Amino acid sequence: MADIKKIDKIVGVKGMNDILPSDAPMWELFENTVQTVLKSYGFQQIRTPIVEPTALFARGLGEVTDIVEKEMYSFTDSMNGDALTLRPECTASIVRAAIEHNLTYDGPKRLWYSGPMFRHERPQRGRYRQFHQIGAEALGFTGPDIDAELIMLCLRLWDDLGLTDVKLQLNSIGDAAERSQHRIDLIAYFEQHQDLLDTDAQRRLHSNPLRILDTKNPAMQEMVDAAPKLLDYLGAESRAHFDGVQKILNHNNVPFTINPRLVRGMDYYNRTVFEWVTDQLGSQGTICGGGRYDPLIETFGGKPTPACGFAMGVERVLELMKANGEQHQPNQCDVYLVHQGEAAQLQAFVLSERLRNAGLDVVLHCAASNAGGGFKAQMKKADTSGAAFAVILGEDEIAANTATIKHLRDGDGQQSTVAFDAVPDFLVDEIVGASGGDEHVHDAHCHH
Ligand code: ATP
Ligand code: MG
Numbered sequence: 001m002a003d004i005k006k007i008d009k010i011v012g013v014k015g016m017n018d019i020l021p022s023d024a025p026m027w028e029l030f031e032n033t034v035q036t037v038l039k040s041y042g043f044q045q046i047r048t049p050i051v052e053p054t055a056l057f058a059r060g061l062g063e064v065t066d067i068v069e070k071e072m073y074s075f076t077d078s079m080n081g082d083a084l085t086l087r088p089e090c091t092a093s094i095v096r097a098a099i100e101h102n103l104t105y106d107g108p109k110r111l112w113y114s115g116p117m118f119r120h121e122r123p124q125r126g127r128y129r130q131f132h133q134i135g136a137e138a139l140g141f142t143g144p145d146i147d148a149e150l151i152m153l154c155l156r157l158w159d160d161l162g163l164t165d166v167k168l169q170l171n172s173i174g175d176a177a178e179r180s181q182h183r184i185d186l187i188a189y190f191e192q193h194q195d196l197l198d199t200d201a202q203r204r205l206h207s208n209p210l211r212i213l214d215t216k217n218p219a220m221q222e223m224v225d226a227a228p229k230l231l232d233y234l235g236a237e238s239r240a241h242f243d244g245v246q247k248i249l250n251h252n253n254v255p256f257t258i259n260p261r262l263v264r265g266m267d268y269y270n271r272t273v274f275e276w277v278t279d280q281l282g283s284q285g286t287i288c289g290g291g292r293y294d295p296l297i298e299t300f301g302g303k304p305t306p307a308c309g310f311a312m313g314v315e316r317v318l319e320l321m322k323a324n325g326e327q328h329q330p331n332q333c334d335v336y337l338v339h340q341g342e343a344a345q346l347q348a349f350v351l352s353e354r355l356r357n358a359g360l361d362v363v364l365h366c367a368a369s370n371a372g373g374g375f376k377a378q379m380k381k382a383d384t385s386g387a388a389f390a391v392i393l394g395e396d397e398i399a400a401n402t403a404t405i406k407h408l409r410d411g412d413g414q415q416s417t418v419a420f421d422a423v424p425d426f427l428v429d430e431i432v433g434a435s436g437g438d439e440h441v442h443d444a445h446c447h448h
Contacts, residue, residue, distance in 0.1 A: 052096070053082070094348070151245075167276070172231065265289075274291060280323050281320060287320060
């Protein structure tokens, strides 16, 4: 080891986080809950690559969007000159995949995805350069029913996660023709208030005036509040679609607020748009956003196929769960296996495999240093592992073909001597019996 050549310490990329073992259980709890909810609505998982052709996002999301203008991790593949981008979102990828594999040939599809997204933003609380989204995309459904279903799916998820302070904002941004009439009037209105427009707004005035409505600049709020409202421009069909969504939500007692200024960051949206917001997360209060994007699939050369979806920011949801007092720290294992001596170590391997066969989670003590392997040190590890039992194999136990089982959870640390071959049954009885027969062996209490 003496002649190892050391290099300067390397730290991770700014705005890209490690998810540490202490946080992993919360991620797992969240991911399991979402997957269960999605499955209960018949959604099927799709996994697409993290890297896509740059054109997919540049054309799909719209040239004048935050993402395409300044947030994409784009690069040239030095091997072949391909223009590639780390995906900033997943809807475009799913549309690409759906067209490429003709996924809707036999009818509409309910899809979901999960994974890291990349945006070169200024890192801050709730805003990272690598972050995670879980989203759903329903392809091929025309009516307002699927919009309502997606919204109710989210609501069920917040309920299952115990999140009460999440509010639904809803709007309709109509269809292209309706937006273009509104746009003319909107530009005229903003031109009358040139002096109040900030630099971003100036730049967007003629390229994407709708996005000005989405400004977070307090100095522009009053002026923006009084701007012509897209809702007043909706034609009969858009109106009926929007009414249809609201009717289902009302019938199912889903509370919502209509926010006429709600627009979404991507160009592909039409009609229904929605966001789930909380005021517990400071300015990064949107935990989920979605809406309809009927034109997108045709734009990419697919058969005209209506579509609707949402994406939620996992980091933000987790932060909200923590703010609500959720602290998920399950025990590392049910059983910690302590052993002394070479013969005992060999038998410890045999026993730990048998215990795993019986469905238990087992940590077998492995050497970490010459000093740390003593009986006391191992018992300390067993304690901190959260295991309900330590199984001890020493020379005496090997000689007698037994194991000593120590209860780590009851106050007086009771010990039993059990025949080696009977240990799995003994522990399964203890653990499953103590938890009333359900699977939550970690909550086991031992009565003796
Ligand atoms: P924002 O207005 O906060 O920038 P957005 O409109 O860019 O959000 P979407 O593209 O709709 O966000 O993404 C859906 C969700 O993903 C957001 O509501 C948010 O919860 C999450 N999200 C977006 N960007 C980030 C980021 N940089 N870091 C963490 N989460 C993010
Ligand atoms: Mg953004």
